[in-house]
Amino acid sequence: MTGHDHDVPYVEHEVGTVAGDGFARRSTDEGVRVEGHCPRCQGPYVSAYRRGYVVVGSKGLFSRERAEESDPVTGAVHICECGHPHPGQPDALPFVGCGAQWRIESGTEET
Ligand SMILES: [Zn+2]
Ligand SMILES: [Zn+2]
Numbered sequence: 001m002t003g004h005d006h007d008v009p010y011v012e013h014e015v016g017t018v019a020g021d022g023f024a025r026r027s028t029d030e031g032v033r034v035e036g037h038c039p040r041c042q043g044p045y046v047s048a049y050r051r052g053y054v055v056v057g058s059k060g061l062f063s064r065e066r067a068e069e070s071d072p073v074t075g076a077v078h079i080c081e082c083g084h085p086h087p088g089q090p091d092a093l094p095f096v097g098c099g100a101q102w103r104i105e106s107g108t109e110e111t
Pocket of ligand 2: 005006038042043080082083086098
């Protein structure tokens, strides 16, 4: 188990695509829930996605776009919401985290 690095400064940073193995995927009534850790600060990451939607993140702005039949996990840009206000985080963000953004490779879905 790796520790959450609270001293990582807030930077909007695209980590790239990380292996799906590190993220647990669980089916829910509405879609899928992803659990893992931020690849940058190692903080806890949990996010729920509804099937048929992808979340598109761009420079801190969010929009939900309809995307029929797309995988909500591999199709999304995941954004750190570890809950720790990292040093230098701007005010009034819709989430609290280190600013990391990443994509997840397709992995095994646990049902
Ligand atoms: Zn983070
Ligand atoms: Zn963090």
